[in-house]
Amino acid sequence: MGRTPDLKRKRPISNSNSPSLTDSERVLYDLIKSKQDMGIWTRDMKRETNLQDHVVTKSLKSLQAKKLIKEVVNVQNKLKKHYLAVEFEPSKELTGGAWYVEGNLDTEFIKQLKELCSRHVFKMKVATTDGITESIRRSGVINVECTTQQIAEILRVLVLDNDIMEVRSTEVGEFASIPLGTVCYKCSGKGGPTGVSKTGAMVSIPCGVCPRISECTPDGIISPRTCLYFTKWLDF
Structure with a gap:
């Protein structure tokens, strides 16, 4: 007859130099690591693992103490606790990219x-x-x-x-x-x-440097009406 796994039982992870993990820590660590640079929110951890809240909280603290995971700020929702495996750098979707420092716009x-x-x-x-x-x-x-x-x-x-x-x-x-x-x-x-x-916006009119200005007429094939550069200049 099968025996229910003891979540407190320790077992070594694949790297012999790494600290041992309980079964609950291993489940969470593998899940977090699988998300790579996107990491995972604590609520999603609970949903995907079916572990109880207190088990998740305790395991996350232990994994952080063992320097296997890290908490990162999600700029979309700073109240969400988001975790990544330490070997990954958070994606710009989480951090906001180069313009954010610790979740705040620089x-x-x-x-x-x-x-x-x-x-x-x-x-x-x-x-x-x-x-x-x-x-x-x-x-x-x-x-x-x-x-x-x-x-x-x-x-x-x-x-x-x-x-x-x-x-x-x-x-x-x-x-x-x-x-x-x-x-x-x-x-x-x-x-x-x-x-x-400056002397005004006319100094930058594209007509002044156009090599075909001599062929440009209001109703011709080359015309200010159809000129992309002239139209964009007018927008300014």
Whole structure:
């Protein structure tokens, strides 16, 4: 006749150098580890294991003390206790990505990067995301590594705020060193990052660098009415 397992009985985990676990600890540890970088909420642990609340609470404390799991903040719901195996870093769905520190939006870092990006665009006149990222890295102003993706997100915010404008290279004039069609950024006409006034939005009109401007007519095949760059410029 079968015997009901004793949850207090210890048994070693696969790694002989690791601390021994009770059956309930092993069940929870295996479940948490299986969730990898997404981890799992305590309520879901109880639902999936059918362990009693006090057993789950005690086992989690023991697993943390043995440094096998860690609690992480879920930015979607900070009241939820979320756990990961220690070998995994939490996914950005949990942490909110690079813009969050311990579950809180890092507004000062975002503000600093916005100012830096704006200044570098102003200094470089016309710049790509990669160019701005490299320029900021070389400046050494910030002591953390910024990814191209982070800079791209900041540039998008600046575009939406109308602090800078997004254009595409025509390989003519100021775009001569940038491959045709590459997304670039320029200061908008409302002024530089340090308050230096501009001559107005007309300085950045795409017609001024268009190689086919001589062929452009209101009702022609090449026309301001059908020009994507002109339409986007008008939106600003």
